[in-house]
Amino acid sequence: MNVFKKASVVSTALALTIGGFSASTGVLAAPGNGAKGNTDQVKIEKPVTGKEVSLRILGTSDLHTNFVNYNYYQDKIDNSLGLAKTGVLIEQARAESANSLLFDNGDLIQGTPFGSYKVTEDPIEENELHPAFAALESLDFDATTLGNHEFNFGLDYLENALEEAPFPVLNANVYDAETKENKFTPYVVEDRVVKDAKGREHTIQVGVIGVVAPQIMKWDKINLEGKVIAEDAVQTVEKFLPEVKAAGADVVVVLSHSGMGDEEHVVGEENITYQLTELEGVDAVITGHNHVTFPGSYGDLEGVNMEEGTINGTPVVMPGKFGSHLGVIDLHLKQLGGKWQVIDGDAELRSIKDLPADVVDQGVIDSVQETHQATINYVNTPIGETTAPITSYFSQVQDDPSIQLVNTAQKWYVEKNYQGEFTDLPVLSAAAPFKAGGRYGAEYYTNIPAGTIAIKNVADLYVFDNTIFGLVLTGEGVKEWLEMSAGQFNQVNASAATEQDIINPDFRSYNFDVIDGVEYDIDITEPAKYDGDGKLINADANRIVNLTYNGEPIDPNQQFFVVTNNYRASGNFPGVRDAIAQVDFAYENRLAIMDYLVENPVIDPSADGNWELASTVADAELTFLSSPSAQPFALEDDNISFIELATDGLAKYGIDIK
Known part of the structure; x- marks a missing residue:
């Protein structure tokens, strides 16, 4: 007792x-x-x-x-x-x-x-x-x-x-x-x-x-x-x-x-x-x-x-x-x-x-x-099918299927269900890699095999009980949001002859938002503009380059409707904290993904490649840590190569920037 x-x-x-x-x-x-x-x-x-x-x-x-x-x-x-x-x-x-x-x-x-x-x-x-x-x-x-x-x-x-x-x-x-x-x-x-x-x-x-x-x-x-x-x-x-x-x-x-x-x-x-x-x-x-x-x-x-x-x-x-x-x-x-x-x-x-x-x-x-x-009975309920695996092993270094599916589903949900003041604004969507190793260990990654998708797979993809929010931002706000997210990268010396680890382990992966609907490069030869708490540390830094919407340079004054979650909407991210308006959908992000899969029962999860690391680091030897379980996927990826096993059960990989 x-x-x-x-x-x-x-x-x-x-x-x-x-x-x-x-x-x-x-x-x-x-x-x-x-x-x-x-x-x-x-x-x-x-x-x-x-x-x-x-x-x-x-x-x-x-x-x-x-x-x-x-x-x-x-x-x-x-x-x-x-x-x-x-x-x-x-x-x-x-x-x-x-x-x-x-x-x-x-x-x-x-x-x-x-x-x-x-x-x-x-x-x-x-x-x-x-x-x-x-x-x-x-x-x-x-x-x-x-x-x-x-x-x-x-x-x-x-x-x-x-x-x-x-x-x-x-x-x-x-x-x-x-x-x-x-x-x-x-x-x-x-x-x-x-x-x-x-x-x-x-x-x-x-x-x-x-x-x-x-x-x-x-x-x-x-x-x-x-x-x-x-x-x-x-x-x-x-x-x-x-x-x-x-x-x-x-x-x-x-x-x-x-x-x-x-x-x-x-x-x-x-x-x-x-x-x-x-x-x-x-x-x-x-x-x-x-x-x-x-x-x-x-x-x-x-x-x-x-x-x-x-x-x-x-x-x-x-x-x-x-x-x-x-x-x-x-x-x-x-x-x-x-x-x-x-x-x-x-x-x-x-x-x-x-x-x-x-x-x-x-x-x-x-x-x-x-x-x-x-x-157990609940999470094994089938809801769809994927033509290819959905993993998050490389989600911190390149556009990937796990974030792509979340962004696609969020954008689909809002475009289908929202009728309000901001209906005419272009819809963007923001999502981050929730399962990317770090403090959770070498096997803490999303890995959904090709074939049937069950509820357990959606829970593996989107682990938090967040709800959908929409934020009205300017093009300038979108850029500052991305500058904050780009803080996950270490600054790289483009001419160094030695290996350089590009991921800052103190930056939480769930703060690395990828915004879909715009295209951009991240120049990691530049210092980070913001620290992990969103504090301005390098006012003149600009890691986000070549930011475009519909193929044209983004207008800093144009308004966008960005789909995210309640956690991000209530936070202090640059850009987010200057939102013009918020819309609370009171609906779980995870449920929106499930709805999308039910309505689109067979999906191709391929990433659309809307962002990449800038070519300024093309000659540098760039490395990052991920799970040893990612090795088969590295063999199928033209940009990623396995280097060696590392400490804490992790593995070292290289990424080739064209």
């Missing part, structure tokens, strides 16, 4: 057995939505001076509805992911420690066709436990926090999902736009009976605070604007720390759905976990969001002790993605002056790769079996 009970009942004293030890608990939940009852603490015993205990904190993050070790896109078992695998590590780690707590760090209800199915095909009903929470409940999770993707389906859906959550779902930095009160429960403080090495029982109080990147207001502007506001995560934790301490917390754990960040704090920034480790009173941090690992990454930051798993002396875990790792933090407490204090701690990650292939936690699978099987 779970100690951190749902906020409406958390003030009840309970006698429970958790993680292998008996615990009598009293819990204080901070006021917030769903935490309005009695919040008296239950004191179980007076502390005894001079005693020492250990407390193990276990954590997962960014599960993204990967509960079963199953790849819905490829329709097969996948032992590189799944809470059913992580659950085995959880039980092993619990068995090693008399005293443990288990937390999830958010991005739980969205991410695979499993999550989408529960929104579009089988929405949760009143009094229904969302299968994501059922999966966590099967492993006795003690609490979770909200990730940014929890907001993708809107506040109504989220609140319905939270209604039956069997443990606290925390967030401290999202506030009701009208009342300015916390929208969700910001923290909990729990009395926990623990055992020392001699088996003697003591009581400690554990406080847990949750925060999310405030950029949710940009990413899900359509769902959130006017309803909630999001404050700086570091300042929020600073605000609540005294309150949590005053409530009696001996240990404070922060669930930070934010990336690592760096030594400098800018108010309102996305990635702030590093700053949390500098706050007096924070004893441990579970972080995520960036889908990488710590300990492991970020060894170049000041104050990092990779061996101990600490940053500025604070234990931190960032447990990868999709259940790939379990974070394990061990804290050591001692009574000093009549109060329990954390005297030291360390952290490590455990990987599911170390488990035998056939070992799973069957309880997790059983808890979601109905939705899991229904999702």
